[in-house]
Amino acid sequence: xxxxxxxxxxxxxxxxxxxxxxxxxxxxxxxxxxxxxxxxxxxxxxxxxxxxxxxxxxxxxxxxxxxxxxxxxxxxxxxxxxxxxxxxxxxxxxxxxxxxxxxxxxxxxxxxxxxxxxxxxxxxxxxxxxxxxxxxxxxxxxxxxxxxx
Numbered sequence: 001x002x003x004x005x006x007x008x009x010x011x012x013x014x015x016x017x018x019x020x021x022x023x024x025x026x027x028x029x030x031x032x033x034x035x036x037x038x039x040x041x042x043x044x045x046x047x048x049x050x051x052x053x054x055x056x057x058x059x060x061x062x063x064x065x066x067x068x069x070x071x072x073x074x075x076x077x078x079x080x081x082x083x084x085x086x087x088x089x090x091x092x093x094x095x096x097x098x099x100x101x102x103x104x105x106x107x108x109x110x111x112x113x114x115x116x117x118x119x120x121x122x123x124x125x126x127x128x129x130x131x132x133x134x135x136x137x138x139x140x141x142x143x144x145x146x147x148x149x
Contacts, residue, residue, distance in 0.1 A: 030046075040074065064093075068134060076108075096135065119137070
């Protein structure tokens with residue numbers, strides 16, 4: 001079965017866990033994705049391997065960034081009809097406070113959706129969505145510019 005046939009099958013069954021299974025890094029850092037009300041929310045379950053500073057302890061910044069990038073990717077795959085996997089063009093993150101050894105949540109908003117590029121804003125929080133631990137902005141390439149491919 002081709003990748004997008006698999007993705008469409010997962011979407012038809014509302015199988016968010018199956019979507020995460022397609023990305024090994026997301027699985028390795030313990031990401032889950034689900035629908036909460038009307039929003040897709042990704043969850044980074046706490047695990048010891050995700051700690052970057054054991055003295056605090058705090059989540060590794062790279063894990064937080066990778067989690068947020070994957071949250072945006074899952075959001076795009078779920079919400080937009082695509083014929084190829086979006087590729088990250090750029091990613092910018094602002095760390096606002098240390099990620100504690102707690103469950104972390106993330107939500108993505110698609111700010112601009114063109115025929116070739118999507119712009120997403122991503123927010124990650126732990127206890128309170130109004131107190132994010134990080135905010136990020138990402139551009140994804142949705143289609144190949146080469147009309148022959």
